[in-house]
Amino acid sequence: MPIVLGPNRYGKAENRVVRIYRDQARHEIRDINVSTALRGAFAGAHLFGDQSQVLPTDSQKQTAYSFAKEKGLVTIEAYALELGRHFADTVEYVDSARIEVEEFLWQRVSAGGIEHDHTWVRSGQEVRTAAVTIEGHGDDQSATVIAGFKDLTILKSTGSEFAGFYEDGYTLLEPTNDRVMATSLVAQWRYVGTDVDWNAAYEGIKTILIEKFATLHSLALQQTLFEMGKAALEAYDSLAEIRFVAPNKHHFVYNLEPFGVENNNEVFNADDRPYGLIQVSVLRDELPAAPAAWDSYTGLV
Numbered sequence: 556m557p558i559v560l561g562p563n564r565y566g567k568a569e570n571r572v573v574r575i576y577r578d579q580a581r582h583e584i585r586d587i588n589v590s591t592a593l594r595g596a597f598a599g600a601h602l603f604g605d606q607s608q609v610l611p612t613d614s615q616k617q618t619a620y621s622f623a624k625e626k627g628l629v630t631i632e633a634y635a636l637e638l639g640r641h642f643a644d645t646v647e648y649v650d651s652a653r654i655e656v657e658e659f660l661w662q663r664v665s666a667g668g669i670e671h672d673h674t675w676v677r678s679g680q681e682v683r684t685a686a687v688t689i690e691g692h693g694d695d696q697s698a699t700v701i702a703g704f705k706d707l708t709i710l711k712s713t714g715s716e717f718a719g720f721y722e723d724g725y726t727l728l729e730p731t732n733d734r735v736m737a738t739s740l741v742a743q744w745r746y747v748g749t750d751v752d753w754n755a756a757y758e759g760i761k762t763i764l765i766e767k768f769a770t771l772h773s774l775a776l777q778q779t780l781f782e783m784g785k786a787a788l789e790a791y792d793s794l795a796e797i798r799f800v801a802p803n804k805h806h807f808v809y810n811l812e813p814f815g816v817e818n819n820n821e822v823f824n825a826d827d828r829p830y831g832l833i834q835v836s837v838l839r840d841e842l843p844a845a846p847a848a849w850d851s852y853t854g855l856v
């Protein structure tokens with residue numbers, strides 16, 4: 556049976572690019588981790604060690620840094636589109652380019668009650684992400700943008716139940732009508748097209764997701780996630796699909812009975828593992844799926 560080369564891609568992973576805008580006294584900072592990956596006519600490199608069609612990963616790295624100045628780094632979505640289109644349009648042997656970005660957020664400090672011009676503390680709330688896939692050339696070219704965040708830790712201390720579940724011979728869990736619900740949320744959404752106000756959409760979608768988590772009386776994390784996704788899709792026509800990965804960060808009521816102390820959902824053990832892991836996709840039924848857009852290169856976004 557012949558042995559053949561299968562799907563392959565290559566690029567420079569995790570370029571840590573920091574861009575400071577310093578044209579005015581009040582500086583701006585963008586802090587990203589960007590990865591590039593190219594697919595195309597690269598069989599020769601694998602089969603014969605022929606590099607004549609291989610743009611070095613080092614060149615991809617240099618482009619990522621240079622584009623932070625040449626094209627700007629205002630939003631990670633626009634920057635990733637610039638980079639991806641550049642590789643697909645100008646590098647002869649490239650059929651498709653994938654750009655994945657994590658953005659580390661910074662919050663301006665205040666000094667003497669005034670926001671400081673050029674000092675920040677790292678903002679711990681979430682890591683913003685984007686993954687752009689460019690396929691083809693010229694009029695046949697397609698661009699797909701997935702944006703989102705990860706590591707958004709969110710907790711509600713009531714307004715959450717888990718009861719009425721299927722039970723078998725191994726079920727010990729007691730149903731509850733009042734529990735703590737917490738997760739460290741990964742949310743990624745796929746846009747229809749690229750004509751989007753990236754920052755406004757990001758902030759708007761994130762706000763909707765958080766508000767729904769807070770206000771929905773939850774019967775399960777699964778239901779909460781579905782309703783969060785539905786609310787975002789209802790509010791934003793530009794969204795085709797949203798996917799969540801949500802570890803259920805269990806908070807178990809701690810047994811204080813041995814000490815004669817009453818515990819009415821007041822003291823918990825925040826268990827770190829194991830955790831329930833809920834993965835949900837919410838989408839517009841009529842739109843075509845885009846499996847390539849979800850084919851992660853680094854696994855970071």
Ligand SMILES: O=c1[nH]c(=O)c2[nH]c(=O)[nH]c2[nH]1
Pocket residue numbers: 717728774775776777803831
């Ligand atoms: O929201 C939940 N969904 C589950 O599927 C589940 N399973 C479990 O033990 N606790 C929970 N909570």
